[in-house]
Amino acid sequence: MKAATIPLNIKRIKDDPLGFITDKIIALVVNLLIPIPLAGEIVTYLKRPIMGILVSLLIFALFMITVVGTIFMSPLLLGSSVLNSITSAFQNPSNIAMDTSFGDTAVPKKSPFGGSGMSYLTVTAYFLDPAYYLQFGRNHIGVDMVPTQEYYKNSQTYLDNHRVVVFSTISGSVNQYVDQYGGETVEITNGDNTFKVLYVHFSATLVNSGDSIKSGTPVGIMGDTGFSTGDHVHYEVKIKDGSSWRAVNPLNYIQ
Amino acid sequence: MADIELNPFNLKERKLLQIGVILILALFLVAFFLLTKKTPETKQKNNTVYLENSTLQVFDDTYLLSQYPDKVLMHYPYLLVLKPSEQKNYIYNLQTKTKDKTTKDTLLDYDGKNTLYNQGKTSFINSTNLGMLCDLGFIKSANEVLCVTKVDPNFSENKLISIDVSTKKQKEVYSSKNLITAISIINNMTYLGVNDSYTHKNYLMVDKNQVEFPDVANLIYEMDSKPFVASLKSAFNNNTESYYLIEDGIVVKQEGGKTVFFK
Numbered sequence: 001m002k003a004a005t006i007p008l009n010i011k012r013i014k015d016d017p018l019g020f021i022t023d024k025i026i027a028l029v030v031n032l033l034i035p036i037p038l039a040g041e042i043v044t045y046l047k048r049p050i051m052g053i054l055v056s057l058l059i060f061a062l063f064m065i066t067v068v069g070t071i072f073m074s075p076l077l078l079g080s081s082v083l084n085s086i087t088s089a090f091q092n093p094s095n096i097a098m099d100t101s102f103g104d105t106a107v108p109k110k111s112p113f114g115g116s117g118m119s120y121l122t123v124t125a126y127f128l129d130p131a132y133y134l135q136f137g138r139n140h141i142g143v144d145m146v147p148t149q150e151y152y153k154n155s156q157t158y159l160d161n162h163r164v165v166v167f168s169t170i171s172g173s174v175n176q177y178v179d180q181y182g183g184e185t186v187e188i189t190n191g192d193n194t195f196k197v198l199y200v201h202f203s204a205t206l207v208n209s210g211d212s213i214k215s216g217t218p219v220g221i222m223g224d225t226g227f228s229t230g231d232h233v234h235y236e237v238k239i240k241d242g243s244s245w246r247a248v249n250p251l252n253y254i255q
Numbered sequence: 256m257a258d259i260e261l262n263p264f265n266l267k268e269r270k271l272l273q274i275g276v277i278l279i280l281a282l283f284l285v286a287f288f289l290l291t292k293k294t295p296e297t298k299q300k301n302n303t304v305y306l307e308n309s310t311l312q313v314f315d316d317t318y319l320l321s322q323y324p325d326k327v328l329m330h331y332p333y334l335l336v337l338k339p340s341e342q343k344n345y346i347y348n349l350q351t352k353t354k355d356k357t358t359k360d361t362l363l364d365y366d367g368k369n370t371l372y373n374q375g376k377t378s379f380i381n382s383t384n385l386g387m388l389c390d391l392g393f394i395k396s397a398n399e400v401l402c403v404t405k406v407d408p409n410f411s412e413n414k415l416i417s418i419d420v421s422t423k424k425q426k427e428v429y430s431s432k433n434l435i436t437a438i439s440i441i442n443n444m445t446y447l448g449v450n451d452s453y454t455h456k457n458y459l460m461v462d463k464n465q466v467e468f469p470d471v472a473n474l475i476y477e478m479d480s481k482p483f484v485a486s487l488k489s490a491f492n493n494n495t496e497s498y499y500l501i502e503d504g505i506v507v508k509q510e511g512g513k514t515v516f517f518k
Contacts, residue, residue: 026269026276118375124339124361125324126373128411130390130403130434134450134471135323137490139411144324146342229322230340248409251376 096206099157099167102216106190108169108197108253110215112235113147113155118254120151124232127249141247142198142236147222157218164222165206166233167215169197169253174211174219183226183234186219196245200234201225299352304334304517306496309488311336313347316354321488327516329439329476330394333365334516349517363392371400378402385418387425393438401428401445403435412452429460439475441482446501448472448484455491459484459501466504470497476516485514 012020099114113120125132125144132140147155147164157165172190179185184202189195203223207213224231237253238245264272304313309321318336320327328335332350339361346356346365356365360372371380371392378389380400390413391403398420406412414430415438429435429447436457437448447460450471459466459475470486477483482501488494498514500507509515 022273023269026273122342123373123375124342126388126390127408128405129324130411130413130436130450131326131473132323133411133434134436134473134489134491135487144340146340232340246409252408254376 096157096161096163096165096218098214098218099216102167102169102214104171105215106170106172106192107195108215108237108250109255110167110169111145111254112166112169112197112199112233113145113151113164114157114167114216115151115155118251120148120155121145121254122148123251127247127251142200142234143250144232144234146232164231164233165218166199166202166220166222168207168213168217168219169215169237170195171214172212174207174209174213176205176207176209179226181227183228184220184223185226188213188219194240196238196240197250198234198236198238201228201232203231302352302518303515304347304349306485306487306514306516307512308496313345313354314352316345318345327474328362328364329474329516330364330366331441331477333367335362335365337362363389364394366394369394369397380420383420385420386423387418391435391438393440395440401438401440403438406430406432415447437472437475437484439477439482441475441477442480444482446475446482446484448475450491457491459506461501461504464504466501466506468499468506469508470499478515478517483509485516487514 009020101114102110111118111121123143123145125140127140127143129140147158151164152158168188170188170190172188175187175189177185177187179200183200184205185198185200186202186205186207187196187198199220201223202220203225204221206218206220213219222231222233228234235250236247237250238247299314301312301314304311306312306320306327309319311318311320311327313334313336318325318338322340324337324339326337328337332348333355334347334349336345336347338344342359344358344360344362345354346358346362347353348355358370358372360370360374362370362372363378364371369380371378371389371394373379373388377387378385378392380394385400385402387402387404389402389404393401395401395417400418400420402416402418403413404416406414411434412432413435415428415435417426417428418424428445431449433452434450435447436450437446439446444462445460448468448471449458449460451457457468457471459468459472468484471489471491472484473487473489474485475482476485483498484501484506485496485498486492487496496514498509500509
C-alpha cells in the first residue's frame with residue numbers, strides 16, 4: 001500500500017494541477033462512497049478549524065449586514081411610504097387636511113375622491129342598475145365607487161394619509177348616523193335646502209351631526225360597513241322635489 | 256500529523272473509478288431532473304359550466320356570484336364572469352374551454368374581437384366612446400351595437416337602441432315603461448328579458464313577439480344552438496335559481512338543481 005503524507009505533494013501540484021485536483025476530488029468521493037477509516041480521520045482532524053472559520057464568517061456577515069443595512073436603508077425607509085403607512089394607523093383622522101379645490105359650493109361638482117372629473121373613480125354599480133333592482137327588489141339610487149389606480153398614485157390626500165378619504169362635495173350641515181343595515185352614513189344638506197349628498201359604508205366618519213362644513217371637508221374613510229360586499233363608497237345626490245327629496249344620477253354632478 | 260493513506264489504485268483502476276463516479280453523478284443529475292420536473296398539467300376535470308346555489312362552476316374554476324354587483328353574461332362561445340368590486344372580469348371561450356382574458360373594465364359584451372364596456376359616464380366599444388351609458392349591451396357586429404339604456408336618466412325604465420359605431424347614429428328598436436333585464440341575439444333573433452315596473456310580471460320579447468315568462472330573465476344564452484334563459488336568485492322569485500329552454504315560443508322549464516350554461 002502506497003502512502004502519502006500531509007503536506008501534499010508540491011511537485012505534483014506544479015506539474016499537473018488539474019490531474020491533482022481531480023484525483024483529490026475522486027479520492028474524497030470514493031472515500032465517502034466506500035467508507036474507510038481515513039475519511040473519518042480527515043473530518044475529525046479538520047472539523048474544529050473549519051467550524052471555527054465558518055462561525056467567525058457567519059458572525060462577521062451578520063455584523064456587516066446590520067451595520068451596512070442600517071446605514072444605507074435608513075434614508076430609504078424615511079423617504080419611502082413604509083414608515084408613514086405604519087405611523088398613519090395611529091394618527092388622528094381629524095388631522096386630515098381639507099381639499100380646497102372643491103371651493104365653496106352648494107351644488108355638487110366634483111368626485112367625492114377629489115381629482116379632476118372622473119379620473120379618481122371607477123364605478124362598480126351605476127345609478128338605477130337593473131341588476132340591483134332584480135336582486136334586491138329595490139332601486140339602487142346612488143353610484144358605488146372605488147378609487148382608480150390614478151387616485152392611488154396621484155391623490156395627495158392618499159399619499160399623505162394612506163387612507164381613502166371621502167370629501168364633502170357641497171357646503172352644508174351634517175347629519176351623521178348608522179343606517180338600518182349598520183352602514184356608517186354621512187348626509188350633508190346645503191344651506192338652501194335644495195341639494196343633499198349622502199355617503200354610506202364608511203369605516204370611520206370624520207364629522208358629527210350638527211357640524212357646518214365646507215365642500216372639500218373630509219367626511220369619512222372608505223369602508224364596507226352595513227349592506228356591503230367590499231370596500232367602496234355609495235354616493236347619492238338628492239334634489240328637493242316639492243316637499244320631498246328625489247334621488248338623481250350623481251354622475252351628472254361630476255364635472 | 257498522521258499519515259493519510261490513499262486508496263491503493265493503479266492507473267487503470269483509477270480510470271475505472273473516475274468513470275464510475277461520473278456515472279453516479281450523471282445518475283444523480285438525471286434523478287434530480289426527473290424529480291424536480293414540474294408534473295404535467297392535469298387534464299381538465301370538469302367540462303361543464305353551471306350555476307348552483309350562487310356558485311358558478313366554469314370548468315375547473317369556481318366563482319361565488321351571490322355578491323352584488325357580480326354577474327355572468329354570455330355571447331356564445333364567450334362566457335363573461337364579472338366581479339366589478341374586485342375590478343376583475345374573466346372571459347372564457349366555451350369552445351376551447353379556456354380562460355381567454357382577464358380585464359379590469361366592467362364588461363357589457365365580448366364577441367371575440369370587440370369589447371363593449373362601461374367606463375366612467377359612458378359606454379365604449381374598444382376605444383370608441385358611444386356617448387351614452389348602456390345598462391346592458393350586445394355586439395351585433397363590429398359596426399353595430401345594441402344598447403339597453405334609460406328612457407330618462409333619472410328613472411329606471413329602459414329602451415333598446417341600435418348604435419352605428421362609426422357614425423354614432425342611434426335608432427330606437429324597442430321602448431317600454433318597463434325594465435329590460437337581459438338581451439341576446441341567438442340564431443338571428445333578438446331576445447329581450449323584460450320586467451314590468453308596475454306588476455313585476457316578466458316576459459320575453461322574441462324579435463317583436465311577446466312571450467310570457469314565469470320568472471326573472473337574468474341571462475339569455477345559447478346552448479346547443481338553442482336559446483335558454485336563466486333566472487338567478489332574486490327578491491322576485493324567493494331567491495331561487497332555474498333555467499328554461501325557449502322553443503317555438505314555448506317556455507320549457509329544465510329540471511335538475513343546476514342551471515346549466517354549457518355541457
